[in-house]
Each structure stands twice: as C-alpha cells, then as structure tokens.
Amino acid sequence: MRATTHLLVLGWLLVSTVARADLLPSFGHQVNYASKADNFKPSSSRGSASKESILADVLEKNGYGEGQYTILSSVKSPATDITYYSVRPLHEGLPVANVNMGIGIDDSGHISSLSVPVSPNTKPLSGQCRINLRSAESRVSSPGNEHQSTDPHQAIKSFLEYVNRPDLQPTDGSLKASQPDKAATSSRRSAGLTDEGSATAAVAFTTADDSLDGLNEGIEAVEPVALLTETGDYATGYLVKANFDDNVVRAHLVDGEVVGLNNLCTSLRYRAVAPNTLMDPTQDNRQLLAEPEWSAGAENGWNHIQGQFYNETRGNNVIVQANPTGKGSWVDITRPTAHSNGDFDYPINFHADPTTYAAASIVQAHYWGNMMHDFSKNFGFDNQAGNFEDVNEAGGKGNDPVIIYVQDGSGFNNANFATPEDGKQPKMRLYLWDKTNPHRDGAFDWPSLVHEYTHGITTRITGGPADSTCLSKGQAAGMGEGWSDFVALAWLVHPSDYQGPGGKADKVLGIGTYGNNGRTVRPHMYSTDMSVNPLTFSHLAQAKYQTVHAMGTLWATILYEVMWNFIADLGVAPSIMHPDRQYGTTLMMEIMFESWRRQGCDPTLFRARDAMLEAEAIVSKGKYQCLIWRGFAKRGMGVGASMKGTNVVESFKAPTEC
16 A cells, blocks of 8 residues: 655645655655754744644644654753754554654744654664674565564564574563553563564563663564655564664564664774874873862762762763673672772773773773763753763653773774663773783773763764664764764863964874774874875765765864864863853854754764754854855865765865855
8 A cells, every 4th residue: 555644844834745755855865954944934823832832733734643643852952942853753553663853943933943864774884883694685675565564573583583693582571562551461581472462553572670781682672663665655564672792773674574773882993094192001191080060960979879879980870890701780790999088099000901900990981981971961961862860850761871891801992882762771882902012991092982972972862862773874873983083082172272363273183092002093193184184075985985984084074174163263162061152162062962953863964064054053143154164165065065875076165155
C-alpha cells in the first residue's frame, strides 16, 4: 500500500497531501526550510498562545494531527529563549524510527527553525569503535507494498548473527514486555522473549532493572517501529538496542534482516603524521587544583550525590576507576580516596609502567570529567538538554553520570565514548599507549578526554536527548569528530596567544600527541597556515577523506579558521568555562552550542554551516556573520560550494558584503 504522508513546510498553511517521496530530496539528505529566523512569523491570532499549542498548530496544519506524532524532547536554549522540539512521526501507531523532525519556536511565537531530515539506514563510516559486522551491506529496501515483521525472536536472532555475537544475552535483570496502558504480563532472563502482541501492538521489551550500571553487555530492548524507505513507503519492523564490547548499538530490522545500524560509540583513531611537542611527558607538571567555587550544578561539590559525600572518585557527574581487564563493572572496582587533608594527591613516575600510578590517572580523569560537565552546563547543556548526572534537579532524566574507565584493558592507543539516550549512562574508555617505552597513559592527554566528552555533548544536543543516533553516520558522524577536536583545540588556546590587531592569528596544535610520542594523530596539524594544514573542501572527493576522522579533520580545520577570525577581532577569554560575548573564544563557543540545537538530526556539512550562521544571527544579531563566512570560504566552503556524493565543487567566495 502506497503511504500517503505530509511534508512540513514553513510559511504557514501550505499543506501537501502527496507522498513524501515526491517532495523530499534524494534519500539521505536533509531539507531545512529555516534559512533566516525572521522569515517565519506567527499569525496574529497566536501572539499569546503557548509554544506547545503553536507546535500542535504547525503540525496539524501540515498533516500531522493528534496521535500522528510524538514529541521526543523539548529543550529551551538559555542563550536565546528558543525552545527546540524534536518530533517523531507515527505510522499506524508506530514511531517512524529513522525520521526526527526539528522545530524551533521563540518566546514571541515565531517559528525560528524547522528541519525534516531523512535518515538512510546505512552502516557507520569506518573508524567507529570495534563492531565486527557479518555483512557490509546495510539498507532499507523499497518494497512495492508495506513490509511487516512480527517476530521479535527472529529480530534478535538476525541481529546477533549480523554482529557476530551469538553469545550475547539480554542485560542483567528480567526482561518485560509492556503494551501501552497495560501492565507487564511476563518476564524472561534469556533471549527467549515473550510472543505476546505484534508489531502493531507496540510491544516493547526493556530491562526491568534500569540500574545505574545499565550498560552491561546484552540485548537492552526490542521495540516495534516503522521505517521510511527510499521510495516513501513504510516498512514495519523492530528496533534492537544492544550493548557489547565498546559499542552501544541501535539496529533496524525488517523481515528478519538488518536494514540499518547505528553505533552510538565514537572513538579516536590515531595516526602519526607530523611532529608536535604539545605535552612534556618527562616531568610531572601537575598542580594541586581546587574544585572551582562556581562548580555548575554541584552545590555541595563534585563528590556529592544528593547531599551524600563520597570519599572517592565518584559523584553526581562522573564515576572514575581503572579497568585493566577491560571487562570490569564500576560497581565492583575500588577507587582511590582522598587523604586525611582532603587532597586526592597521588605520586606519578613517568619513567615507570603506568600501572604503578593508576590512582593518579584516575584522579586526573575525575578532575577533567567534572570540568567538562561544568563547562558544558554553563553553555546550556543542562538537565533539560540531557546532560550527564546521576540525580537531576531541573528536568530531564537522571541516572546517567559518565562512567570513565582509565587504563582500560580492552585496547591500546585509543579512547572512546558511548552515548545512549538520556537517562542511560554513557561510558568513556581511556587506553594505554604502546608507542613508547614505558607505555603512556591516555588519561594524561586531557585534550583527548575533552574530545571524547564532547561526543556526548553533541550527541545529546543534536536532535534532542531522546535520540542518540543523529550523529552516527555519514557527514554527521564526520562532523561529530570535527566538533570534538575543535572543542579540545579551543581549550588549548590561551590569552597570551592573541597578538593583537594585525598580529598572527594562529597556533599550531595537534590531537593525541601525548600518547603518540609527540605526533598528532590527524592527517595534519591544526593551523590557519595553509602550508602547515593545506586541507580544503575538495579533499572530501578523495576516498581516504570519507572516513569519520579524516572528514572530521577538515571540519575542525574550518572551525579553527572561524575561531581565529573571532580571536583576531575580540581576543581570547581568560577562561573558556563561561559564556562571555566580549571575547572571541567564548562567543564562538556559545554560537557552536546554539548551532547544535538548531541543525536538526543527521545534519549535512552545509546544514551545519548554515546553522552556525543562524545561531550567530540570534546570539550576536548578525554582527559577526562575515567572520564565519570568511573562515568557510578560505577552506572552500564559501558561497556556491556544493557536494553531491564525491563530486565536490569548491568556492572561496564570501558574500559581497564581507
């Protein structure tokens, strides 16, 4: 049966009743109709209406009435007072799992942004954690009529075969099958799930014990869903959620076949290219640092949870421990404690094996994990936005502090971060490096920890905290790596690097240099000097730049150009921890956070660029548009640039007013 669907548009009251496939662009691209916020005015009758009623009005007038959609999340930007809604359509009562629509509404009722992404079910780009797939093919078929998959047993069996993990079992705690408005009727402790219900009965199998350690290996949930195909038809099938190795996986299955897979784990992949001496591993240059008095959302300090003090590296934001076997659970691992004077102060000898100073490594990661929590919360990644806290006091879902494992024994020369949906704990692993003798501890390369934590920030913000798949593939995944590098770079720029008007606007920096014996792990060092970093948009036409980390290097290079344009005008903030619009680094960071809220699910390179321009227009009223345009134009993504597949057209032109 051909599905009749509706396309959301802006400009009010323009409604289409033809099939979605006739209107949407080629499968896998995103339409965004909000290029300028002031294009979208509310009708005169809506001035005093609530944002929720305006949202319902927009959806209804565009074909999505009550019961035809579900609101995944609503997050209000503290910088702009715009509320960003993530909306998922329903097909015959089932959520359309590969569509996440974004709508922004400001306090005056203006429709500030709208995006309708079309998410192809594709395997992630290479370079994302260690998932071993049975098949390289991953797609949603285009049936002549609707497919329906009604067997959750087959869905699990097919998934386990696909990822080569026949041993995988449901997570600890009994599994329950629940239907809307009905109590659970049965439970199992194995993969043999209940047969009750069908795909259209919205049966969801979830762990009954939603404990803090909810990322144990196993099948977490099996949920019936609908999927939008390339032709605009719908297929019904299952969403399988699983956790294993370093992976947090969301797989779509139709007729017993895996048609789409998102791996929510992101990792650094290190390659040695150019020399850098950013960190000195030959001497202990640590300082005894006090917890900041302005610690965001931690009234009683980092080591408290609801008033209870933990005399170990555990608190509301992070729980940190060593994991030399790579298989441990934080619940069972002993953590270092503070000395009698209240100091977490442990010695270190860089000439010895890292295992001799594991306690110092844990304290290092504990400090930086909390710093990243506070930094991101100050910029608006708060409870409502889906941040990482055990106990939330201002909305959102708690029970999800970051679990950090240092000296993790499951790998070498790497780090990764797995980000499930809000309310489920993320997991960061920091490995040892074997590039030197003795080995080096990745926890002391704090820019890499910043990189990993930023994956969690961008994953939760983009598309809303209820959907963790919005940066898991294609250009979106590449930009995820780039944003993580960029935030680490921004932390490495200091006020003394600003040389004043007309001075040199650059600082040559690398990523992963500590563990990699002083050499960056990216194709080039980060620099605004084209002789040091020659990357331009055309490099994406090369196969080697289709991997997430190489693509991310280009994206971070462009953002680095933009940031130095801001620095040249406004200088470097004394601290990057707080929004401060009088300095280039902190204004740029505020614009970045706002752009993540605006860009929608599965953004393309151009959508993300435009979201930055939109965010600047809101945050600083368009005063610095040209700083952004000149940075993109310098690297080939100026006015008129385009990309279709690997056919790249560069443009080094900024708008005429620039």
